[in-house]
Amino acid sequence: MRVVTTRDELTAARAELGTVGFVPTMGYLHDGHLSLVRAATSANDSVVVSIFVNPTQFGPGEDLDNYPRDLDRDLALLEAEGVDLVWTPAVEDVYPAGSSTRVSVGGVTDVLEGARRPGHFDGVATVCTILFGAVRPTRAYFGQKDAQQTVVIRRLVRDLALGLEVCVEPIRREPDGLAMSSRNTYLSPAERAVAPVLHRALVAAEESYAAGHRLASELLSAAHAVLATEPTAQVEYVSVADPDTLAELDDVDPARGALLSLAARLGRTRLIDNLVLPRSV
Numbered sequence: 001m002r003v004v005t006t007r008d009e010l011t012a013a014r015a016e017l018g019t020v021g022f023v024p025t026m027g028y029l030h031d032g033h034l035s036l037v038r039a040a041t042s043a044n045d046s047v048v049v050s051i052f053v054n055p056t057q058f059g060p061g062e063d064l065d066n067y068p069r070d071l072d073r074d075l076a077l078l079e080a081e082g083v084d085l086v087w088t089p090a091v092e093d094v095y096p097a098g099s100s101t102r103v104s105v106g107g108v109t110d111v112l113e114g115a116r117r118p119g120h121f122d123g124v125a126t127v128c129t130i131l132f133g134a135v136r137p138t139r140a141y142f143g144q145k146d147a148q149q150t151v152v153i154r155r156l157v158r159d160l161a162l163g164l165e166v167c168v169e170p171i172r173r174e175p176d177g178l179a180m181s182s183r184n185t186y187l188s189p190a191e192r193a194v195a196p197v198l199h200r201a202l203v204a205a206e207e208s209y210a211a212g213h214r215l216a217s218e219l220l221s222a223a224h225a226v227l228a229t230e231p232t233a234q235v236e237y238v239s240v241a242d243p244d245t246l247a248e249l250d251d252v253d254p255a256r257g258a259l260l261s262l263a264a265r266l267g268r269t270r271l272i273d274n275l276v277l278p279r280s281v
């Protein structure tokens with residue numbers, strides 16, 4: 001496994017790699033990240049992983065400075081997966097002095113996470129455009145956990161004709177249902193015990209749908225009833241949205257399915273989760 005930092009080193013190493021499956025990450029890796037690496041390994045000649053805590057996607061007051069980091073552990077995990085190349089750029093390798101271009105994906109970034117984290121998706125779209133341009137992947141792998149991010153990236157790749165395939169892999173969960181996330185490390189033991197309520201709320205909405213309810217208000221009531229059992233979880237939103245446009249729905253058309261998603265704060269930690277109601281006809 002090669003580990004490189006500068007763009008010149010990356011370009012030279014990339015030239016030897018054939019088809020590339022690319023997994024962009026912010027590090028502090030867990031099984032969710034490794035599931036992306038395994039998917040990339042199975043479909044490409046080589047796998048490239050980037051580890052970069054991207055400053056432009058963090059808002060003022062967010063956790064950029066505290067974001068968990070452990071490069072040695074990350075590299076050992078990636079080496080064990082047989083990854084070919086890891087890019088660990090410094091900020092100036094991604095944003096050279098004087099760089100001022102920002103990429104902004106319209107429409108699907110105005111709602112959900114985009115509405116609560118202004119500028120976040122401009123940062124994600126900008127860094128992914130830069131990373132894709134540098135790595136030139138055949139395929140890029142993203143987790144369904146960041147559902148809106150996958151919609152934004154698909155739109156970005158389509159609109160700018162970036163010439164790569166976007167692959168989305170399922171959410172990896174802890175045995176009690178909590179979606180794996182680097183930010184879970186912030187949770188106190190008491191908060192960690194409460195955290196699976198996010199997934200339980202989504203499952204309750206899914207069960208309501210399976211029981212024949214189609215009104216978003218019915219699915220939302222089912223989710224909120226479960227969330228209310230854990231009052232220390234401060235709910236930011238619960239959403240029933242169109243899976244492609246992310247527009248909020250009044251009722252779910254089984255022919256289109258829906259994205260159920262939510263965000264909640266446990267103490268100082270903000271968690272997100274989601275569940276897809278698949279198209280059924």
Ligand SMILES: Nc1ncnc2c1ncn2[C@@H]1O[C@H](COP(=O)(O)OP(=O)(O)OP(=O)(O)O)[C@@H](O)[C@H]1O
Nearest residue numbers: 025026027032142143145146171172180181182183
């Ligand atoms: N539980 C998971 N299952 C599958 N993919 C995941 C999971 N968690 C993260 N990913 C994916 O891994 C990629 C890198 O994500 P990132 O490094 O931000 O990790 P994270 O654990 O989501 O961190 P954060 O705590 O900041 O949300 C993204 O495409 C993300 O969707």
Ligand SMILES: CC(C)(CO)[C@@H](O)C(=O)[O-]
Nearest residue numbers: 024025026054124127146
């Ligand atoms: C895609 C990404 C690596 C861009 O910084 C980040 O948003 C993430 O980890 O999901």
Ligand code: BAL
Nearest residue numbers: 026057058120146149
């Ligand atoms: N996994 C999404 C990156 C972020 O929350 O900034």
